[in-house]
Amino acid sequence: MTFKVTLRVFLLLLGLMPAILLAAEPGIPAIQITPGPNGSQNLTVTMQILLAMTALTFLPAFVMMMTSFTRIIIVFSILRQALGLQQAPSNQVMIGLALFLTFFIMSPVFDQINANAVQPYLSEKMDARTAIDEAGKPLHKFMIEQTRQADLAMFMHLAGKEKVDSPAMVPFNVLVPAFVTSELKTAFQIGFMIFIPFLVIDLVVASVLMAMGMMMLSPVIVSLPFKLMLFVLVDGWSMIMGTLAASYGM
Numbered sequence: 001m002t003f004k005v006t007l008r009v010f011l012l013l014l015g016l017m018p019a020i021l022l023a024a025e026p027g028i029p030a031i032q033i034t035p036g037p038n039g040s041q042n043l044t045v046t047m048q049i050l051l052a053m054t055a056l057t058f059l060p061a062f063v064m065m066m067t068s069f070t071r072i073i074i075v076f077s078i079l080r081q082a083l084g085l086q087q088a089p090s091n092q093v094m095i096g097l098a099l100f101l102t103f104f105i106m107s108p109v110f111d112q113i114n115a116n117a118v119q120p121y122l123s124e125k126m127d128a129r130t131a132i133d134e135a136g137k138p139l140h141k142f143m144i145e146q147t148r149q150a151d152l153a154m155f156m157h158l159a160g161k162e163k164v165d166s167p168a169m170v171p172f173n174v175l176v177p178a179f180v181t182s183e184l185k186t187a188f189q190i191g192f193m194i195f196i197p198f199l200v201i202d203l204v205v206a207s208v209l210m211a212m213g214m215m216m217l218s219p220v221i222v223s224l225p226f227k228l229m230l231f232v233l234v235d236g237w238s239m240i241m242g243t244l245a246a247s248y249g250m
Contacts, residue, residue: 065180066139068105068146071187072098072244078191079240082198083231084224101241105248112138136172143179144170146248151178151185190243198227 063069076094089097103110117135120126126134144152144167152170155178156162164170205223209215230236 063099063102065176066143067102068183068244068248069098069102070180070183071190071247072101074184074187075190075194075240075244078188079194082191082195083227084198084220101244105245106142109138109142137168140168140170140172140175143175144168146182146186147175147179148182148185151181154178155181186247190247194240197230201227201230 073094076098080089080094113135116138117126117131120134121131152175155174156164156170159171159174161171161174202219202223205226206219209217209219209222
């Protein structure tokens with residue numbers, strides 16, 4: 001009996017639902033475009049929040065492709081391989097260290113973006129489109145300074161844009177791949193310089209073991225303590241961090 005009563009009440013509410021919805025007061029419109037000065041258009045706050053949440057999905061790609069993160073993590077990976085270590089430091093530690101070093105290197109750029117775009121937009125002194133344009137200028141300047149002319153010229157040629165009036169006129173769709181290519185080349189150059197002293201230790205240990213007739217003993221096992229000792233004695237982590245930061249002119 002109770003089940004029948006509950007079912008009747010549910011059906012009654014279901015039948016009254018359209019009337020309830022029609023009688024309810026209208027809420028905040030999801031999309032509303034307001035004309036602005038000089039022909040510009042402003043979106044409602046709810047639409048801006050939706051666009052901001054959507055843009056957050058591109059945050060990992062932004063960090064990897066438009067900051068110093070790529071160069072740092074590649075150098076750390078080459079360093080770990082040169083030392084002969086497989087899981088120390090772990091991937092989580094390396095990524096965390098690379099992220100914090102990236103924030104340290106990019107802090108002047110982020111400060112300019114906050115001062116020139118974020119704060120004026122939050123104080124309603126600037127619309128969203130202008131804020132986005134102002135936020136891109138410091139990042140564009142940073143990337144263009146770290147991009148090799150040869151890489152930039154190659155992607156400009158591939159895009160069919162042979163010449164621009166100034167470096168500031170280079171579009172992001174050309175600048176980003178040129179910047180990433182330059183970062184990869186620089187990272188491998190730094191990694192090559194890091195690899196040389198550890199390679200010398202491996203060669204010396206392998207030669208000694210061959211001379212002693214110990215062919216069954218892996219040279220990697222013997223050379224690993226010597227490489228760790230050398231890295232600690234020269235304060236390797238400080239040297240690596242300082243070299244990476246100095247490579248960006250800090």
